[in-house]
Structures are given as structure tokens and as C-alpha cells.
Amino acid sequence: MTTFFFYVMVLLAILIGAYLYRVLQGPTIFDRVLGLNGISTKAIILFIVIGTYSERVNMFIDISTGYALINLVGALAVAKYLEQKGLP
């Protein structure tokens, strides 16, 4: 079971790479914001999987809760900025 979780972690890291490609490459700024959103969702899940892997979920789950909330604040700030400023 532990090795299974380890492979899940490596696979998630590779998937984050795909999103990172979109963040780096994205033609418009909104692509980058979307990629950031996807990365943070992945990071939340990756945190919980790391916690399960090291059998200390109770510590890691608090961070992932915080992550979800912070992600909301950041993305809303970016969206509001872009809505008022228009495309750079």
C-alpha cells in the first residue's frame, strides 16, 4: 500500500509538470491563472497523499485546508485586478 501511494505521488508530480507547461507557455494571462488554479488543486491532493504516505494525516490536512482558502484569495485578487485593468 505504501509503494502504491508513492507511485501516486510521483504521477501527481508529473501531472503538475503538464500544468506548469501551461503556466509557462500560456498565450494569455488567464491561461496562467487557470494553470495556477489547477496546480494548487493538485498540491492540496499531493499534501494529503504525502500525509497518508508518512501516516501523519492530521498534520498535513490542516495545511491543505489553508491552501484551499489561500488559493481562493489569490485567484480572486488576480481576477479582480484583470477585470479592472483589462488585458496587459
Add this chain to the structure above:
Amino acid sequence: MIFPFEIPLLLLLLVTAAGAILVKDLMSAVLLLGTYSFFLSLVWGWFGAVDVAFVEAVVGAGLGTVLFLLTLFGTAPKDTRLHRPPPSLLTLIVFPLLGFLLLYAASDLPEFRDPSSPASVHISPTYLEQSYQDTHTPNVVTAVLMDYRSLDTMVETVVIFAAGIACILLLRRQVK
């Protein structure tokens, strides 16, 4: 634990940092810095330093991004595109040399997770065994930070407080 998981995370970190330096647009650089903080927080989490990871996520990814955006919002630059001059010859020589020196120095350090290194022979066990009796704090990191090094932490807090007051004094609006 044969394959170290930190290697893909570090690769992602390197790619993000290089992207944040090389990207042509100020907004995108801000977003890439946020991504960088996410990855750094993942690395801390993987090493087991959960509170550091939490601080990194809150300050780096959340607060840092919002503050950068507020700065962009307040200064309202006409053109957020960046123009970089090509690096000078001195930079190209000095920085690889510095990196090489640092790596050379790091090769002298004891192996990571080595049970017989000086740090894990007598410092860490002492803290681990005695911190609860000394301070009655369940978390060792908190015990070190708040009890053994409490004066240090207090003065750090004073410095940050002074910086905050200075920022408020500089940025406040004059009410007529």
C-alpha cells in the same frame, strides 16, 4: 524509499524559477512566483516541516501574490512588459564560480539523514528528550522557537512591527 521524491519537486522548482526570471511580462512573473511558493511549500511538507510549509503557503503564495498585485494596482504602470539587457561578462563569470564554490563546500557536509552526523548525535536527541520536561510544549519546533530562542523571536517580531509601522507612516493618506 529508494527513489527520492524531492528530485521531481526540485526540478519543478528550478523550471519555475527560471521561468519567473525569463518571462517577458510582470503579471506572469508574479504568478510564477506564487507557483514557486506552492512548490517550495510542497518540499517543506515532504521533509516533514509542516509549520514551515504552512507559513510558506500563507505568506509566499497568498500574501505575497496579493501584495505584488496591490503594488501593480496602485502604481498603474502603462506598460507591464519587461525589457532586460543581456547579462554582462562579469556576471557570467562570477556566478558560476560562486555556485561551484558553494557546491564544493556542501560536499564536506555530513550526509543527509546520516545517523552518526554531529547534529543528530547529541543536539537533536537532547532537544527531543528534554524539551517536553523543560517547557511542557507538545511540538518540539514550537518549543525551540518559543522557549529556547524566545528572546531572538521577540526581537524579530519587534523588527517586523517597526517595519509595519514605517510602511503605514509612509503610505497613509493625508486627511484634509
Add this chain to the structure above:
Amino acid sequence: MALFVFWVLISASFEWIHLGLGLVFSFAVAWINSGHSLFVPKFRLWLRILLYLPWLFYKIIESSLYLSKLILHPALPIDPQLVSVDSKLRHHAAVVLLGNSITLTPGTITVEVDSNKLIVHAMDKVLSEDIESKQIESKIADIFKDEEPDL
């Protein structure tokens, strides 16, 4: 109140000192922010929303499978289009629930909301017809059928 439940859930410790602190702080935060709360749901409404969630989940699975098929298809046969929907819902909360459900369902996303008119971006003909057939909307109208209209 809801904040207090949230506190208990995230701290997950049931000692008296934690419960007391949580109670004080959640009421303080709720009292500071009380100007914003427009909509206080009643118990029967919560029950109906809970009963609505499994159906929404079924919709999510159905359209997820469809969207996965679209993405994995080698020729990428997508036909994105903007659809404008006039809903008959008469509540802010109902429109919010409708927009959230549409966005949560893969393949369709709410682009713009103007009181009760929504612009929806759909990935395909099939998905946009799914929006126009107004299944989700009639379900939500059913949920909110005996509330006071406020829109």
C-alpha cells in the same frame, strides 16, 4: 453558528478550552460580518439541497465521461459555443446555486451572470442542448418553490 461548526471540524479537539475559544471567536467574527448576510436558509431548504446533491453528482459523472471521451479523441471534435439562458428563478441564492452547479458540471461553465440571465460557455452541441433543456433549473426551482422571491 455555521462558523462554530467549522471550527469544531477543523480543530477536531473536544476539550472545554478549545470549544470555549471557538465559540467566542466564531460569534465575534459572525457579529463583525453580520451586515453581509443576505440570505438565511431554513432547515427544510437545507434538507432539499442535500437531496439535490446526489442527482447533481450523477450529472457530474455523466458529463465527465462524455468530456473525457472528447478530450481523448485523436481528432479533438470539439465545437465550443456561447449560449445565453434566461432562467425563471426569482432568488439570488437560487441563481447562485444554478451558476455553481453549471460550473461544477464539467463541459459547461458560467461566464456571466446578470440578475437572472446567464451566459454559459459549453464545449459541444450535446452539452449546450443539455443546458437549454433546463433540467438543472427546474430541479432548483423545485427546491425554492415556497420561499419569498427577492429578485
Add this chain to the structure above:
Amino acid sequence: MDILSIIFIVAGLFFMIVAAIGVVRLPDVFSRSHAVSLTDSLGAFLMLVGIAFHEGLGKNTLKILVVLALLYILNPVIAHATIRAAFRSGVKPWQKKSS
């Protein structure tokens, strides 16, 4: 119990892989956001439920469910905000070339 959780996690991973392929392949912001919402809604749900099965009943499972509910409430808000910003600042949706 372990087999059940493995099944759930593998299904979640499948949806995440599909979403990553979609994020790389699709042509514009609007359709890419669909792929991201695919991960958010179904991939995260399946993986977190799988991990919850692995944990068994207890405080941790409760907290995992709290994270799941947070994801379900917050992610549509984020996607909608981003897409509305894109729409209002005048990004044209990609259209299929009319033959």
C-alpha cells in the same frame, strides 16, 4: 477496504491524467477551463474518497471531507471569476472553422 480505496484512487488519477492532457491540448482559455474543472470536481472527489476509505472512520476522515466540501464550494467560484475576467477583457472564444 484497501482494494476499494485503490480502485477509487486509480479512477481519480485517470480523470486527472485526462484533464492534464486536455489542458495541454485544447485551443483556448474557455475550453481549457473545462478541463481544469474536470479535475477539480471528479478527480479530486475520487482521490479524496479513496484516501478516506484508506484512513477508516475517525477525525482525519472528517477533515478530509471538510477539505472536499471546501474544494466543491470554492473551485466553481474561482473558475467563474477567472473566466468572467477573461470574457470582460475581451478574449474571443475559439470557434470551429466553418468548413
